[in-house]
Amino acid sequence: MKNKIKALALFSGGLDSVLAARIVVELGVDVEAVYFVNAFLQGYRDRATMGSYPVLAEIAREAGIRLHVVDIARAHLQIVQSPKYGYGEHMNPCIDCRIIMLKQAKEFMQKNGFSFIVSGEVLGQRPMSQRREALNIIDRDADCKGLILRPLCAKLLKPTSAEEKGWVDREKLCSFSGRSRKPQLVLAQELGVKKHLAPAGGCLLTDPAFARKFRNLCGLGKVDVRQVQLLKIGRHFYFSPAGIRIIVGRDEQENSYLEKAASAQDTLMKMGDFSGPLTIILGNGLGEMGKLLEVAARITARYSKGKEEKLVRVEYWNKREEKRHSLFVQPTLPGESRADGSLRLEDSLAKSA
Ligand code: SF4
Known part of the structure; x- marks a missing residue:
């Protein structure tokens, strides 16, 4: 019997990432999800004591997707301190952050027999990392050109290998763009997605008070993960x-x-x-x-x-x-x-x- 194609979905627990994974599940692909944790995510310090991410696990379970959690805190902290593409509104180096996540995802994909990566970006939704030009830079620098399917806006982008090889039907993908959340909410209803995290709540680098504290800390010298934890x-x-x-x-x-x-x-x-x-x-x-x-x-x-x-x-x-x-x-x-x-x-x- 022919092996089913497997895809690896980048997962944050937010609605877009859940929908992107679910669309690909609906198209008959085996999807597993990976959640990359870094020290600036709200719940990161709980990991030592709780050992897992129960809310995310529950969201993934409802979506019928197996969840992997991979800690990239140290590598991520390095790029936060000297990002090639600079910062967003606060201390968030979103382009560099996406690049490091995709590099890690590609490694995970190759080690574990996945054929492509799924990501929940929507063209034009975020000013820094979701512009067309930024998406191209991210794919190029992560060495992932053609490997990343973005089901929510795929019809506005060049076909990826998953579409070209017929693993997913491009016609069934979406063409969402811009900041409106309405199309996602309609799709969530259609697919029966009820559980997801609130939008943009997780990364402390986008929080002005935290960003100020972190900037001060960086001014005193090299920062390690424990110092970031204590800053929270x-x-x-x-x-x-x-x-x-x-x-x-x-x-x-x-x-x-x-x-x-x-x-x-x-x-x-x-x-x-x-x-x-x-x-x-x-x-x-x-x-x-x-x-x-x-x-x-x-x-x-x-x-x-x-x-x-x-x-x-x-x-x-x-x-x-x-x-x-x-x-x-x-x-x-x-x-x-x-x-x-x-x-x-x-x-x-x-x-x-
Ligand atoms: S908001 Fe934070 S976690 Fe999300 S891409 Fe930007 S830096 Fe990375």
Whole structure:
């Protein structure tokens, strides 16, 4: 019996990617999906604790598609820091990001016996990465020319190998373009697609507050995945001139995440006699911090139940020594600003981030 053709669909859980995969399923092709995760996706930090992406898995299940999850966080972070094609409105290097995803998809396709790639782009829907010229650049730089079928706008593009070889009927593909979502909603009804993620909610590089924080972080030197993870939670303070980062947890979940994420070089801090946040000072040994310890302790106290007290005890330690030390400080007053400019609070992300 002749083997059925297999296609690999790029999957984000958004409506377009679900529809693109479903169209190809309807045309009789075996479709599996791959979700490339990077450190800037909203749920990325949950992976360590949850080990899976249950919402996405559920969406893929409803669409009748097997889902693979591939972590590309490190390679992706490199291109985010120096993209060949620049950034979109904020820190989102969408063209370079699509190129790296397609390169990875091609590798996955070749290793696992898929014949072509399916992608949910709609011509002209996004100003940066979904222009015709950008799509051509993406296909060329990813070395995927002719391999990527974009079912939602295929009739507006040159035929791909999947159409030329008769694996899919070009006449049954779509010619959607522009920003309107109406044709997709109609198609979703026709195909019975009910589950999908809200549009454009997942990538923090398009969030202005996060992008500002990330830009500041990049200004201090090379960034790693752990630093990006930490950027998503807590209140962030920079202590100048070295730009040392102090992160204060905003709830129990964040406190426990910070405690686990602290490395042997970081200093942890919490209230001795009141309930309050867990704070970490990134990247400093206990020996030489003097003023920084006092500042971090005062901030920790300000967000604790002891914030109205004149003097409170704050404990600090690191994972190398475990021995706890104590410091007595006055909590920072609400609205207190540091006249010497040595401390700067960054906007916190919304809790849901
Ligand atoms: S929005 Fe984010 S994840 Fe999506 S293509 Fe752009 S950089 Fe990549």
